[in-house]
Amino acid sequence: MAGGACSECSAAVMKLLDATKHDRLREAIRTNANLAEIDEDQTEELVCVGTNTPLRLPENPSMNDKIIHDWQLYAGRYDNKTVDAHLASIRDFEDFFEGQCFSLTKDKDVGKYRKWLLEKGELPREAGGFSASTIRHRASHLAAFFKWLGKQDGFRRLSANLFEYFALPRQKMARVLARPDKIYPSIDEALTMIQSMPTITRTQRRDRAIVAGAFVTGLRAAALSTMRLKHIDCVAKTAVQDARDMRAKNGKSFIIRWFPVPEAFHDVVVSWKEELAKDGFESDDALFPDVKYLYRPKVGTDPIPTLQTNGVVNRAFQIASNGLGKSFSPHSARHCLKALGDKLCTRAEERKAWSLSRHVVWLISCP
Incomplete structure (x- = not known):
């Protein structure tokens, strides 16, 4: 080996x-x-x-490799990033007990690991401490894993309520150090970002449209990078996250009404789609294609492929952030929209609809 x-x-x-x-x-x-x-x-x-x-x-090799492989087959219904996060928690638990076979796990073992997690939450990040979010996710991942594990052949002797021992005490979680405030632009700073971006070349205009699209739709970087022209309707001002064509978290599909951000954001997205349409791009072609497809009109009938990674989206936000002398990630657009929703939405139903980015109450009810 x-x-x-x-x-x-x-x-x-x-x-x-x-x-x-x-x-x-x-x-x-x-x-x-x-x-x-x-x-x-x-x-x-x-x-x-x-x-x-x-x-x-x-x-x-670990004695748990086979059962972890079986769990991965079971977890195939989840998004790859979700599976990776769960695997990290499972392997962390395994490493904590130095590779002990999961079939030997006792209630006291889970309690010992849970205590260690809570202790890590009281340490600062620089000393290897965990945030409250990390602790909750690890406990949740492991509870789900052991609940599944107890039903598998060879593991049925595990305590039936073993997974319940991963529940976290509220009082001790309250002592976990708060995470630093999330860094995101205000809506005015976001407007400055797109206005400061160069627009001489088509690649530059594509990058500006990516940034504007993030604030208009609230989509994640993976979904943005795999959008096609058919996924955005500039007349109805809607966008579609279609998990059949896009890299969508947890395979979710839904319709989004454009967020009520300044019209300058909308105008950038509309003008970009019109520019592509004039060059022969059709509904199944990528909305944000690779640079090699941008400097000539479309040739042939095969659809222009979408981006394979999120690198272009990340670079677009880096370029946009330079105008402010800061550094914002694509996800910061979602934080910005949440803050905007907190100002505009006054009812619980409106906030819920806003957080889901769905086409429901908030567009009518919010000012």
Whole structure:
């Protein structure tokens, strides 16, 4: 069994080797040579393989790997980010008990872990402390996991109410240090952001439309980057989050009425869609396409693909933030809209509708 660290996220990775690969890897470590250079006819080149590794890797795979794999199959209905968050909590619990098999988990073990979580909440962030949100999410993730685990073969002897021990005491949670205030622009600062963005090239106009679209629709970066022309109606002033075509959190689909932000935001979105339409872009084409599709009219009938990552959206917000000398993330637009809703909405129904970004009460009721 070989272990290593992922070059992108530093997570521990393991692989079962056959005899030949095992011998080649051992020789590479022994001679401090590149694995690809271990050949009788080549000179070995020193590349510092296997020395001074900072990562502590287990000698054997975890005893819980199989059941965690089964849980991942069960959790396939969730968004990938949600699954990753749950996995992080599960692995954290496993690491806390040094890889102990989940089938041996007792009520007192959960209580011990819960106590440790609460203690971490009383520490400042710089000392490794957790926020209240982190603590609640970890406890919630683990409660859901152990509730599922107790129904699986080989784990039915676990205490039937084991998952209930992850419930957090309100009094102690009240002592958890408050998170720093969320950083987001005011609606006036947001207006300055789009007005300060350059518009000479089509790429620059696309980036400005991305930022304006975030404040108009309240969509997350993943959904924005995968929007198509058909998902936005400039006449009805609505947008659609369609999980069939877009990277939508938890696979949710719904209709959004444009938020009542200054008309300048609306105008930017409308003019961008019109500009694409004049170049032959159609309903199934990406609303915010990659730069290689922006400098020539559309050719052929195949739809222009949407962006594969959120990088373009992140960069657009960075450019927009430079006009204020600050740094705002795409998610800051949602925080800005929430603050705006707190000012405009006076009834609980209005606030609920506003928070859901749905096409209901608030557009009619709020001033």
